[in-house]
Amino acid sequence: MKYFVILSICMTVVSATQFRNTQERASITSAHVLTQSQKDLFLNKHNELRSIVMPQAANMLEMKWNDLLEEVAMNYSRNCKFEHNYGITGMGYIGENIYISTSPQITDAFLEKAVLSWDEEKNYYDYDTNTCQPSKVCGHYTQNVWAESEKLGCGMSTCAAIDVNGNPWYGATLVVCNYGPGGNVNNRLPYEKGSSCSNCPEKYHCDNKLCAEASSTPPGGICGVNILIVLLLICKLLIYN
Numbered sequence: 001m002k003y004f005v006i007l008s009i010c011m012t013v014v015s016a017t018q019f020r021n022t023q024e025r026a027s028i029t030s031a032h033v034l035t036q037s038q039k040d041l042f043l044n045k046h047n048e049l050r051s052i053v054m055p056q057a058a059n060m061l062e063m064k065w066n067d068l069l070e071e072v073a074m075n076y077s078r079n080c081k082f083e084h085n086y087g088i089t090g091m092g093y094i095g096e097n098i099y100i101s102t103s104p105q106i107t108d109a110f111l112e113k114a115v116l117s118w119d120e121e122k123n124y125y126d127y128d129t130n131t132c133q134p135s136k137v138c139g140h141y142t143q144n145v146w147a148e149s150e151k152l153g154c155g156m157s158t159c160a161a162i163d164v165n166g167n168p169w170y171g172a173t174l175v176v177c178n179y180g181p182g183g184n185v186n187n188r189l190p191y192e193k194g195s196s197c198s199n200c201p202e203k204y205h206c207d208n209k210l211c212a213e214a215s216s217t218p219p220g221g222i223c224g225v226n227i228l229i230v231l232l233l234i235c236k237l238l239i240y241n
Contacts, residue, residue: 028159047208050145053122058192059199066151068153096182097176099117143183155176157173
């Protein structure tokens with residue numbers, strides 16, 4: 001996942017340019033910037049739903065928020081287009097889910113409903129055959145629970161009008177979530193069936209039925225590192241005195 005860091009500066013410049021161009025062609029009534037609590041809600045709801053899949057997942061990774069994916073999602077939502085973004089380049093394959101609503105209030109319930117709308121597609125999905133019921137859509141759900149998608153970033157914009165299949169939705173809010181790496185690849189199953197966390201990658205541990213990546217920083221963050229250094233120095237003094 002190092003490319004997320006390496007390309008962040010380049011993508012920031014590209015995204016800023018796209019945003020300026022977007023402002024010229026889209027009528028945005030509210031260019032939302034997510035608060036930390038809203039980011040947490042998106043992330044926690046995704047992880048909650050990933051932890052309760054049926055059948056259980058042996059290799060479901062815990063998602064983490066990614067600022068670069070957030071920026072891509074936010075800037076694309078400024079286009080006020082209810083269609084997928086096929087212009088993401090230089091980041092590998094990135095997945096995407098979109099949601100639209102004319103609800104006038106951007107509440108926690110509104111954000112949660114967006115994620116739940118994608119999750120509800122599980123009612124039409126059969127894991128054992130990896131198929132979706134005829135005339136139904138399941139790809140948003142399978143992206144939500146794609147085991148290897150561990151980076152998440154979302155954004156949203158409220159627009160004067162958004163074209164939805166030829167019909168204008170006035171005062172609609174468009175929610176975009178991007179996933180890295182993206183799912184729905186080569187007709188594969190979204191995850192491996194088995195007891196929760198029974199096949200986590202190396203250096204991952206089980207946390208609430210999800211495979212969580214082990215932190216390279218000891219508990220306590222930087223303070224924890226400093227405390228550890230002090231303790232080691234004390235031990236060294238005790239040994240040599």
